[in-house]
Amino acid sequence: MFVGAVGVQVDREQRRELGAFYTPPDIARRLLERTLGPILDSCRCGDELRNKRFLDPACGDGAFLRLADEMVRERLGCRHETVFGFDIDPVATRACGGLSVAQRDFLAEEKGGYDAIFGNPPFLSAIRAGGLERAHLGEGLIGSADLAYSFLAKALTLVKPASEGGRVGFVLPRAFLGARAAAAIRSRMPNGFRLESVEVLERPDHFDGAQVYVCLCVFSDSPTTQLLDEQGQVLATLKLESANWWGELFGDKLVPDSGLLVGEIFEVCQSMTVGEAYAVGPFIEDRMVPDARLLISGRIRNASCEWGEKPSRYLGTTYQHPTLATGAATVIPKRIALARRPKVVVAGLSKNLRAFFDPAGQYIGAVSTFTITHPRDDLDELQRLEEFLNTPLATSAFIRECGSSALGGGSITVRKDFLRKLVIPSNNT
Numbered sequence: 546m547f548v549g550a551v552g553v554q555v556d557r558e559q560r561r562e563l564g565a566f567y568t569p570p571d572i573a574r575r576l577l578e579r580t581l582g583p584i585l586d587s588c589r590c591g592d593e594l595r596n597k598r599f600l601d602p603a604c605g606d607g608a609f610l611r612l613a614d615e616m617v618r619e620r621l622g623c624r625h626e627t628v629f630g631f632d633i634d635p636v637a638t639r640a641c642g643g644l645s646v647a648q649r650d651f652l653a654e655e656k657g658g659y660d661a662i663f664g665n666p667p668f669l670s671a672i673r674a675g676g677l678e679r680a681h682l683g684e685g686l687i688g689s690a691d692l693a694y695s696f697l698a699k700a701l702t703l704v705k706p707a708s709e710g711g712r713v714g715f716v717l718p719r720a721f722l723g724a725r726a727a728a729a730i731r732s733r734m735p736n737g738f739r740l741e742s743v744e745v746l747e748r749p750d751h752f753d754g755a756q757v758y759v760c761l762c763v764f765s766d767s768p769t770t771q772l773l774d775e776q777g778q779v780l781a782t783l784k785l786e787s788a789n790w791w792g793e794l795f796g797d798k799l800v801p802d803s804g805l806l807v808g809e810i811f812e813v814c815q816s817m818t819v820g821e822a823y824a825v826g827p828f829i830e831d832r833m834v835p836d837a838r839l840l841i842s843g844r845i846r847n848a849s850c851e852w853g854e855k856p857s858r859y860l861g862t863t864y865q866h867p868t869l870a871t872g873a874a875t876v877i878p879k880r881i882a883l884a885r886r887p888k889v890v891v892a893g894l895s896k897n898l899r900a901f902f903d904p905a906g907q908y909i910g911a912v913s914t915f916t917i918t919h920p921r922d923d924l925d926e927l928q929r930l931e932e933f934l935n936t937p938l939a940t941s942a943f944i945r946e947c948g949s950s951a952l953g954g955g956s957i958t959v960r961k962d963f964l965r966k967l968v969i970p971s972n973n974t
């Protein structure tokens with residue numbers, strides 16, 4: 546049994562069937578502020594706000610509803626029935642006591658006219674969902690579309706048209722931005738809607754019990770799209786021109802490039818070959834010393850490393866503090882000399898691009914990592930490189946260029962030529 550934020554008990558299998566993975570409050574708040582905020586700000590008096598109708602069509606245990614209700618109450622100074630919720634699951638609707646919630650199948654709804662529709666619709670591939678939901682797929686959706694896309698298609702028709710101020714804010718699978726199954730809806734959104742903003746969450750583990758990459762999308766009549774990071778900073782504002790939103794959002798035009806490639810400024814090399822990894826095996830000791838710390842790919846985090854904090858497994862043995870003894874210099878002298886210099890070590894097998902700056906040359910990258918040095922050992926340049934490599938932008942380029950090599954578990958193999966050809970953004974030079 547899973548217990549939701551307010552104590553709803555939902556059986557694990559039932560959760561899978563209903564796509565019921567509830568939304569953490571900070572994510573719900575960010576999406577709601579972007580969706581409802583402009584409407585609340587535009588209301589000149591309480592009466593205008595009292596006439597609005599907002600809907601969460603798959604309200605679950607009411608994470609969005611409660612917050613939306615609170616936002617309206619703060620403006621009006623008292624509660625008013627403005628925010629409504631539907632859910633097909635009676636257990637979920639019962640959990641939303643005190644809120645205006647009905648047990649309804651949103652995809653079968655016909656009544657519209659909402660000022661805003663928001664929430665986290667169920668994610669479920671149409672193939673898994675089977676016949677019933679397939680029948681509800683919706684205009685512009687084909688084949689392997691996700692049920693979440695059908696919710697979006699329906700919401701875009703039941704909300705007021707974009708020209709009348711209608712707004713939709715949904716948590717959607719990240720795949721929505723590029724999936725062929727939703728290409729038609731992206732290129733011809735109903736009722737004049739366009740993508741106003743999108744925040745692509747980097748990690749897939751925000752939803753307890755489900756590993757899924759999501760994005761927070763707001764739709765309105767905005768002619769341009771803002772790409773936001775998780776702090777709400779605008780990374781880029783652009784006009785989407787094709788159905789390949791993913792490519793356009795993370796494509797080359799995103800960052801004014803410096804015209805320089807990583808490989809033109811820095812020296813990039815594999816930290817160790819497989820042969821060298823075996824050759825140094827007898828020289829590995831479990832010792833806490835300040836240099837020649839052996840850093841494996843899995844211990845590199847974004848801008849930090851977990852050497853010594855978590856065990857490292859190397860050639861079948863587990864070490865808490867894997868360190869190369871001085872004798873290793875007899876087998877890999879050049880690698881050790883390079884490792885003593887200031888450098889950035891990049892994880893070679895990872896879901897995101899991850900880089901760690903080692904200014905004092907205390908670590909030596911193991912096999913499956915890359916070592917990047919600067920010809921003049923310029924610490925500022927290396928620090929900026931580390932910052933850039935850990936951005937979502939660099940990770941998007943990584944997924945675009947190397948993503949097809951994803952192994953079981955989603956880890957992608959970094960290629961040296963990918964790192965060398967990465968374009969440095971202009972503020973990184």
Ligand SMILES: C[S@@+](CC[C@H](N)C(=O)[O-])C[C@H]1O[C@@H](n2cnc3c(N)ncnc32)[C@H](O)[C@@H]1O
Pocket residue numbers: 563564565566567568601602603604605606607608609631632633634637649650651652664665666667668
């Ligand atoms: C991902 S949960 C989201 C819950 C809620 N929005 C939140 O973030 O806490 C999706 C919800 O959609 C509901 N659901 C599934 N199919 C539905 C349908 N056809 N109509 C309405 N609700 C549905 C599920 O019962 C589940 O509670």
